Structure formats: structure tokens, C-alpha cells
Amino acid sequence: MDYVNIGVIGCGHMARDLAHRCIKLGRCRVSAVTDPDQETLAVAASEFMAEPVADAETLCNRPDVDAVIVGSPPGAHLENVLAAAAARRPIFCEKPLGVTVAECDRMIQACDSAGIMLFVGHVLRLFPLFAYSRTVVSEDKIGEPRAISICRTGYGTAFHRGWRAKRELVGGLLLEVNVHELDYMRVMMGEPLRVFALMDNVYGKMDFEDQCYVLIEFEAGKTGCLHASMSSPIGEYRVHLQCTRGNLVHGGFGGSLKYQPADGQVTEVLSADLTGMNPYDRELSSWIDAMTGGAKPLITPHDARMAVAMAECAYRSAAERRPVELSEVLNRRG
Ligand SMILES: NC(=O)c1ccc[n+]([C@@H]2O[C@H](COP(=O)([O-])OP(=O)(O)OC[C@H]3O[C@@H](n4cnc5c(N)ncnc54)[C@H](O)[C@@H]3O)[C@@H](O)[C@H]2O)c1
Incomplete structure (x- = not known):
């Protein structure tokens, strides 16, 4: 995977900024977006010329989505990360990874079992x-x-x-x-x-x-x-x-x-x-390098769990x- 097709889950301030940065880094395009707020979804779809999708599970299972950015509120990270792990899509999740250690453990275990990378934005x-x-x-x-x-x-x-x-x-x-x-x-x-x-x-x-x-x-x-x-x-x-x-x-x-x-x-x-x-470009570059070339990521799921x-x-x-x-x-x- 040299060029990454990204799906964005939760298209608020942070995820949209991250997605724009990924595009500017020259190694990604945004292919699909989802957000429960219909106005936000429409804005994001037009901003990225991406497909608006009903929910995270549908987005993650699309053939034109290689990896996802999760930018939902922290209390919704669990459901979104689990959806991406089930579809075996590498994840950039905003911090905090979860709102409890038990949630972090479920996400880390799901990503480990799926053999996909989980990167958390401790920028x-x-x-x-x-x-x-x-x-x-x-x-x-x-x-x-x-x-x-x-x-x-x-x-x-x-x-x-x-x-x-x-x-x-x-x-x-x-x-x-x-x-x-x-x-x-x-x-x-x-x-x-x-x-x-x-x-x-x-x-x-x-x-x-x-x-x-x-x-x-x-x-x-x-x-x-x-x-x-x-x-x-x-x-x-x-x-x-x-x-x-x-x-x-x-x-x-x-x-x-x-x-x-x-x-x-x-x-x-x-x-x-x-x-x-x-710093945001640096964390995203580290995520993309780790995802595409196997480089060691700057931030590990263990770091996120410990915080x-x-x-x-x-x-x-x-x-x-x-x-x-x-x-x-x-x-x-x-
Ligand atoms: N690293 C940083 O510097 C930084 C800065 C700000 C926010 N953040 C993090 O980014 C995340 C989002 O913050 P924000 O400022 O972009 O908030 P925001 O309110 O701008 O965006 C959140 C979006 O998630 C959507 N959403 C709500 N429930 C959802 C669900 N169940 N599934 C998918 N999407 C859902 C909302 O409709 C909204 O569009 C949080 O985890 C926050 O902690 C990080």
C-alpha cells in the first residue's frame, strides 16, 4: 500500500484537519466520510469530494477505504475502533483512546487479533x-x-x-x-x-x-x-x-x-x-510510514492505554x- 485511501469517522474540527494534512502530505486521498450529524456529513463530503456513508461499519467495509481516521467524541471511540478492527482497516484514533482502561484493552485486543495498526494522536x-x-x-x-x-x-x-x-x-x-x-x-x-x-x-x-x-x-x-x-x-x-x-x-x-x-x-x-x-504532520507521517512501510510508530497503543x-x-x-x-x-x- 503506497497510496492510502482514507475513510473519516466523525468529521468534526480535528478529523477534518487531520484528513487535510494527510492529503497535503501527498500520500493519501479521502474516499469516504461518515458522521451522525447530516449537515457535518454533507460539508465533509463536499470538502473532500468523498462519498458520504451512513455509518462506521459500512465505511470500513468499502473497498475504497484502506485506513480510517477516528475523530468522534472520546466516548464513541470504542464503537468506531471496533468497527475498523472488524474490517481490518488500520486506524488513526484521536486521543484519548478510550474513557476507561477496559475500553482501551478491548480496542487493543481487537486490533492485535486483526493484525492491524492502531495509532493514537498523543501529539x-x-x-x-x-x-x-x-x-x-x-x-x-x-x-x-x-x-x-x-x-x-x-x-x-x-x-x-x-x-x-x-x-x-x-x-x-x-x-x-x-x-x-x-x-x-x-x-x-x-x-x-x-x-x-x-x-x-x-x-x-x-x-x-x-x-x-x-x-x-x-x-x-x-x-x-x-x-x-x-x-x-x-x-x-x-x-x-x-x-x-x-x-x-x-x-x-x-x-x-x-x-x-x-x-x-x-x-x-x-x-x-x-x-x-x-507536530500534527509528524504524527500522521509516522502513522502512514508505519502502515505502508512497517516503520516503528512514534506512539504505541500501550502509551495511549497508560495515559x-x-x-x-x-x-x-x-x-x-x-x-x-x-x-x-x-x-x-x-
Ligand atoms: N490532538 C489534539 O490537538 C486535539 C484537539 C481537539 C480535539 N481532539 C480530539 O479529537 C476528537 C474530536 O474532537 P473535535 O474537536 O474534532 O470535536 P468536534 O465536535 O468538532 O467533532 C466531533 C464529530 O464527531 C461526530 N460524532 C458524534 N458522535 C459520533 C459517533 N458516535 N460516531 C462518529 N462520529 C460522531 C460529531 O457529529 C462531530 O462532527 C476528540 O477525541 C478530541 O479529544 C484532539
């Missing part, structure tokens, strides 16, 4: 400052990571209506938004062992938390702290990484990254000066007001 780790922080650590500029704290706060009215206001479809703030940060924390710190979380619903606009603190113990006693909020009119994005010989701070999606060894000077790198492929597991531990911790071991959610069946 945040590919954004320039996040990626550069990994370079600073891997080049041993400030020693080994010991503690990470991330503050991602803001106020988005998009969460006050539609599917984003409903836990059933979103999973919760930690899944819809901060599964990105959980994935990045694991990339920097290694495997998580236990989680303690406190949550609140300050504004009550959604039927889930709009404010949470999550404390994570990683392997070898490393620690992580995430402050996530959707009830902060003054928004902020900040990463602080404490290492054995120095530290690093960065501003996330923009601004700069600074690092300083305890016995050396501050080095500052501007996000705007970090050139390279757009969901960290969130699930946090939800159980907040509900039961106790630290929750990762093993409690990873080893559960059903």
Missing part, C-alpha cells in the same frame, strides 16, 4: 518545546529527571455545551484535555506507580470536574504534579522539570524553554526558533480519597 509530546525538553535530558545537560510539575489552566466555553459538557462522551477533563500532559509526564519520568488526586467542579458548567490536582509517583521515587483547570479566566501554561544537576522550565505551546545546570549558565531557546515538521490508566487512577483516587496504585486499574478485567 503534545511532539510540539517544539516539549520535544526539545526531551533533547535536553537525552543530551544529559542537567542530569536525570526527578520531579515534574505542569500547570495547564484556562477557561473554555466550548466545554459548557454539546458533547464536551457530558462525562459520558468526554470521560472528564483529565481525559479530554490533560491526557496529553499525562502522556508527556510519562515520557519524561518513566512508568507511573500510584496516583493521588483532588478535584472540584467550581463553575458547575459540565457534569465533571473543572479543577484538579494530580500527584503521581513514578518509578524510582520520581514525582509529578499536574494542576489542570477549566475554571481559570486567567489562563496559564507552565512546565517545571527538576533534574539531578539542574532544572528546566518551558511555556508549553509557545514562548521559550530555559534550562540551567547548577554550576552553569541559563540557556534559553525560543519556540519560534525551533524548526521542524509541524488513560493514569487518568482512571486519578478519578478513583478523587472519589475514594486515597492514593490508587496503577496496578489496580491495569490488572482489572472486563
Whole structure:
């Protein structure tokens, strides 16, 4: 398969952007689209000059669909990924893979049994400052990571209506938004062992938390702290990484990254000066390379499952007001 015919399931903002990027990369066309919203379906069909199809199962079984992009709300990823796996079509699924570990396990098992690739869009780790922080650590500029704290706060009215206001479809703030940060924390710190979380619903606009603190113990006693909020009119994005010989701070999606060894000077790198492929193009290229040429994908289903597991531990911790071991959610069946 050199040229990929893509079917798009859930033709909202994200999936359409991803599909346009696939076309621009010059290796794909969009042959079929499906969406339960008829207006969205008609717009997508005309935008891509693709066939509008009634449902995911019909789309996945079309001979002109080689692979699919799943961009439905998180609570619907399971049904759509299972439909693609049953038809043996490789999948790019937006994050979070599922809203529980049990859902992730069903999807991973279905894809493994079908022998098809499942790629999940944990794109945040590919954004320039996040990626550069990994370079600073891997080049041993400030020693080994010991503690990470991330503050991602803001106020988005998009969460006050539609599917984003409903836990059933979103999973919760930690899944819809901060599964990105959980994935990045694991990339920097290694495997998580236990989680303690406190949550609140300050504004009550959604039927889930709009404010949470999550404390994570990683392997070898490393620690992580995430402050996530959707009830902060003054928004902020900040990463602080404490290492054995120095530290690093960065501003996330923009601004700069600074690092300083305890016995050396501050080095500052501007996000705007970090050139390279757009992070979304990079994840899609990795998916296409893995699908067409067998290259190793940048993000694995295990990565996606672990990020969901960290969130699930946090939800159980907040509900039961106790630290929750990762093993409690990873080893559960059903
Ligand atoms: N990686 C990122 O940077 C990023 C950014 C935004 C959203 N996302 C993810 O993308 C996904 C979609 O978000 P969005 O912003 O595009 O939302 P959206 O509301 O714009 O699009 C969702 C679409 O899914 C359709 N849909 C609803 N139920 C469906 C079902 N059962 N099957 C198929 N389609 C269904 C809706 O009609 C809608 O057109 C979510 O998983 C979200 O977390 C990722």
C-alpha cells in the first residue's frame, strides 16, 4: 500500500484537519466520510469530494477505504475502533483512546487479533518545546529527571455545551484535555506507580470536574504534579522539570524553554526558533510510514492505554480519597 485511501469517522474540527494534512502530505486521498450529524456529513463530503456513508461499519467495509481516521467524541471511540478492527482497516484514533482502561484493552485486543495498526494522536509530546525538553535530558545537560510539575489552566466555553459538557462522551477533563500532559509526564519520568488526586467542579458548567490536582509517583521515587483547570479566566501554561544537576522550565505551546545546570549558565531557546515538521504532520507521517512501510510508530497503543490508566487512577483516587496504585486499574478485567 503506497497510496492510502482514507475513510473519516466523525468529521468534526480535528478529523477534518487531520484528513487535510494527510492529503497535503501527498500520500493519501479521502474516499469516504461518515458522521451522525447530516449537515457535518454533507460539508465533509463536499470538502473532500468523498462519498458520504451512513455509518462506521459500512465505511470500513468499502473497498475504497484502506485506513480510517477516528475523530468522534472520546466516548464513541470504542464503537468506531471496533468497527475498523472488524474490517481490518488500520486506524488513526484521536486521543484519548478510550474513557476507561477496559475500553482501551478491548480496542487493543481487537486490533492485535486483526493484525492491524492502531495509532493514537498523543501529539503534545511532539510540539517544539516539549520535544526539545526531551533533547535536553537525552543530551544529559542537567542530569536525570526527578520531579515534574505542569500547570495547564484556562477557561473554555466550548466545554459548557454539546458533547464536551457530558462525562459520558468526554470521560472528564483529565481525559479530554490533560491526557496529553499525562502522556508527556510519562515520557519524561518513566512508568507511573500510584496516583493521588483532588478535584472540584467550581463553575458547575459540565457534569465533571473543572479543577484538579494530580500527584503521581513514578518509578524510582520520581514525582509529578499536574494542576489542570477549566475554571481559570486567567489562563496559564507552565512546565517545571527538576533534574539531578539542574532544572528546566518551558511555556508549553509557545514562548521559550530555559534550562540551567547548577554550576552553569541559563540557556534559553525560543519556540519560534525551533524548526521542524509541524507536530500534527509528524504524527500522521509516522502513522502512514508505519502502515505502508512497517516503520516503528512514534506512539504505541500501550502509551495511549497508560495515559488513560493514569487518568482512571486519578478519578478513583478523587472519589475514594486515597492514593490508587496503577496496578489496580491495569490488572482489572472486563
Ligand atoms: N490532538 C489534539 O490537538 C486535539 C484537539 C481537539 C480535539 N481532539 C480530539 O479529537 C476528537 C474530536 O474532537 P473535535 O474537536 O474534532 O470535536 P468536534 O465536535 O468538532 O467533532 C466531533 C464529530 O464527531 C461526530 N460524532 C458524534 N458522535 C459520533 C459517533 N458516535 N460516531 C462518529 N462520529 C460522531 C460529531 O457529529 C462531530 O462532527 C476528540 O477525541 C478530541 O479529544 C484532539
